[in-house]
Amino acid sequence: MVDDAEQVARQAYAAFAAGDSAAVLSVVAEDLEWTFLDPSVPDPEPAVCRGRAQLAYWMGRDSGWKLRADLEEVVANGERVLVVTRSPGIDAIRARQTGDLNFHVLTVRDGRIVALRACRDRDEALGLVAAAAPGPD
Numbered sequence: 807m808v809d810d811a812e813q814v815a816r817q818a819y820a821a822f823a824a825g826d827s828a829a830v831l832s833v834v835a836e837d838l839e840w841t842f843l844d845p846s847v848p849d850p851e852p853a854v855c856r857g858r859a860q861l862a863y864w865m866g867r868d869s870g871w872k873l874r875a876d877l878e879e880v881v882a883n884g885e886r887v888l889v890v891t892r893s894p895g896i897d898a899i900r901a902r903q904t905g906d907l908n909f910h911v912l913t914v915r916d917g918r919i920v921a922l923r924a925c926r927d928r929d930e931a932l933g934l935v936a937a938a939a940p941g942p943d
Contacts, residue, residue: 811914812882815889818912818919819877827865834858835918842924848902852924861922875908886938887912888931902926911935 814833821829838858844850855861879890891908909931913921925931 811885811887811912812880814914814917814919815880815882815887815912816877819875819889819891822865822875823877827862830865831858831862833917833919834861834922835915835920838920838922840922843926845899845902849926878907881932881935883935884938885914886935887914888928888935890928890931913938 818830818833821827821833836858837856838861840855840861841852842855843852855864875891875893877889878892879888881888889910889912891910892906893908904927907928909925909928911921911923911925911931911934912919913923923934925934
């Protein structure tokens with residue numbers, strides 16, 4: 807199992823890009839806390855789902871959209887990792903345009919993603935990552 811937070815994030819997103827849901831879910835904790843933003847609302851309140859099964863359900867539901875998630879940037883600080891992806895065409899279903907970019911902060915503990923939080927923009931995501939205490943060296 808991969809333990810470095812950045813490597814876990816890269817592994818998960820590479821698996822997602824390859825369409826390998828099982829590999830994505832293999833690095834997700836059973837009790838994942840997933841905070842997402844409703845794309846149909848310009849300034850949505852965060853909503854929370856819990857559990858790997860909920861993520862698996864939404865990954866399967868979204869597969870009909872045929873959107874990619876091309877990795878653009880990864881910034882790690884201890885257990886938190888900012889991941890920026892580009893999904894060409896996703897702005898067509900969003901009320902708030904982001905230039906087809908997605909901003910997520912992952913929290914990784916013991917080689918598993920325990921939290922996944924969608925952010926409105928890069929600044930919000932960087933703030934969450936910067937606030938994280940660096941992990942032990």
